[in-house]
Amino acid sequence: MHKKTPDGHELNPETLALNLGYDPKLSEGSIKPPVFLTSTFQFNSAEDGKRFFEVAYGIREKDPHESLGLIYSRINNPNLQIFEERLAAWDATECAAVFASGMAAISTTFFALVRPGDVVLSTSPVYGGTHYFFHKILPQFGIEVHLVPAGNDAAKALAAKAKEVGEKKVKAIYIETPANPSNILTDIKACSELAAKLTKSTKRKVLTVIDNTFLGPLFQRPALLGADLMVYSATKFIGGHSDLVAGVVTGPANLIDPIKGFRTILGTVATPFTGWLLLRSLETLSIRMRRQAKTARKIAQFLNEHPKVTNVYYPGLLKSGDPQHEIYKRQCLGPGSLVSFDVKGGEKGAFKVLNSFKVCRLAVSLGGTESLVEHPMTMTHSDVPKAELEAINVSPGMIRMSVGIEHEADLIHDLEQALK
Numbered sequence: 387m388h389k390k391t392p393d394g395h396e397l398n399p400e401t402l403a404l405n406l407g408y409d410p411k412l413s414e415g416s417i418k419p420p421v422f423l424t425s426t427f428q429f430n431s432a433e434d435g436k437r438f439f440e441v442a443y444g445i446r447e448k449d450p451h452e453s454l455g456l457i458y459s460r461i462n463n464p465n466l467q468i469f470e471e472r473l474a475a476w477d478a479t480e481c482a483a484v485f486a487s488g489m490a491a492i493s494t495t496f497f498a499l500v501r502p503g504d505v506v507l508s509t510s511p512v513y514g515g516t517h518y519f520f521h522k523i524l525p526q527f528g529i530e531v532h533l534v535p536a537g538n539d540a541a542k543a544l545a546a547k548a549k550e551v552g553e554k555k556v557k558a559i560y561i562e563t564p565a566n567p568s569n570i571l572t573d574i575k576a577c578s579e580l581a582a583k584l585t586k587s588t589k590r591k592v593l594t595v596i597d598n599t600f601l602g603p604l605f606q607r608p609a610l611l612g613a614d615l616m617v618y619s620a621t622k623f624i625g626g627h628s629d630l631v632a633g634v635v636t637g638p639a640n641l642i643d644p645i646k647g648f649r650t651i652l653g654t655v656a657t658p659f660t661g662w663l664l665l666r667s668l669e670t671l672s673i674r675m676r677r678q679a680k681t682a683r684k685i686a687q688f689l690n691e692h693p694k695v696t697n698v699y700y701p702g703l704l705k706s707g708d709p710q711h712e713i714y715k716r717q718c719l720g721p722g723s724l725v726s727f728d729v730k731g732g733e734k735g736a737f738k739v740l741n742s743f744k745v746c747r748l749a750v751s752l753g754g755t756e757s758l759v760e761h762p763m764t765m766t767h768s769d770v771p772k773a774e775l776e777a778i779n780v781s782p783g784m785i786r787m788s789v790g791i792e793h794e795a796d797l798i799h800d801l802e803q804a805l806k
């Protein structure tokens with residue numbers, strides 16, 4: 387199926403997630419794409435093999451309507467290609483590349499597009515693995531990363547930091563929004579505009595890269611706000627069942643092609659079975675994320691009125707007049723389903739609550755069908771310096787909850803009894 391019906395009606399991502407890029411006629415009429423568990427593909431002729439390799443290794447430009455022929459599953463595989471086409475449609479971008487993990491997607495993207503001597507500017511906080519990659523790995527390749535606080539003033543701070551380090555060196559602006567765990571929002575459009583301005587003044591492309599794991603692709607579509615690349619941990623909402631590890635990058639062909647070239651050689655691609663699981667997951671992405679957000683809103687309201695809870699961090703609770711609410715209105719189509727909250731009694735109080743849940747499971751990760759709770763300060767954010775934690779509102783009493791698809795009454799009952 388194509389993106390438009392024969393009479394020109396444009397299909398929505400929810401519909402495309404069931405149909406795009408797969409022709410049952412090529413697979414015995416199977417309604418679902420089979421899992422193509424094969425390492426290699428048979429060529430129809432030696433000439434075909436030669437043509438496929440010319441494109442794969444960039445010896446020759448692709449003809450306008452030519453797609454890369456199937457060669458070997460480190461280069462491409464039908465399960466991965468169908469998923470990539472469907473996710474790119476969801477993100478309103480041309481292309482996507484799927485990886486063995488979110489970290490594989492993020493690291494391969496930087497290795498493909500950033501060079502020694504370049505500087506990367508990033509908002510802080512970022513995901514722990516990304517933080518490690520920025521501070522311990524990229525410097526070994528002569529690439530510096532400078533952080534500025536996420537939030538209302540991030541675009542201004544990034545502009546100032548660019549001046550400080552030398553605008554000509556800046557190659558990429560990296561943003562994680564909402565930021566983990568306190569859901570701080572950074573203005574994607576303002577940061578994309580800054581990158582465009584720097585591109586113009588320095589005469590070389592400055593990329594805007596968004597970690598869209600928390601709200602995308604359903605509730606946040608950064609490409610429509612001027613961002614170049616969206617990176618995802620597909621382990622989270624896209625996979626959605628806590629049963630796989632994967633990552634994706636989406637964006638225009640001129641950026642995704644070199645990233646795929648690096649993926650082929652670094653071997654950071656996902657397996658065909660992971661591709662198949664991701665295809666299954668994409669079909670229910672919209673109903674899962676909407677249901678999770680609906681329940682999360684109820685939970686945030688419940689927590690907000692609970693006497694033992696001192697603060698609730700959830701985009702759905704932002705009030706008009708708050709600059710964060712302005713950003714929310716501009717770029718978010720929904721509040722998502724991560725709710726962080728502070729309980730009285732510091733770490734001891736938080737642990738007591740965490741150890742009392744009967745339905746919610748005590749585990750890191752997020753975005754799955756089951757509700758998970760964790761303690762950011764001693765778990766996901768345990769290696770972040772204390773001063774930085776304070777700057778992002780992480781206190782010893784903070785609990786982060788990833789709201790699943792259980793019945794809302796059961797989750798509220800579970801919170802009620804745990805807070806007792």
Ligand SMILES: *Cc1c(COP(=O)(O)O)cnc(C)c1O
Pocket residue numbers: 487488489490513515516562566597599600618619620621622631632633
């Ligand atoms: C989990 C996560 C990652 C890393 O993804 P993996 O699939 O675990 O490699 C990156 N960014 C964010 C926001 C995440 O939550």
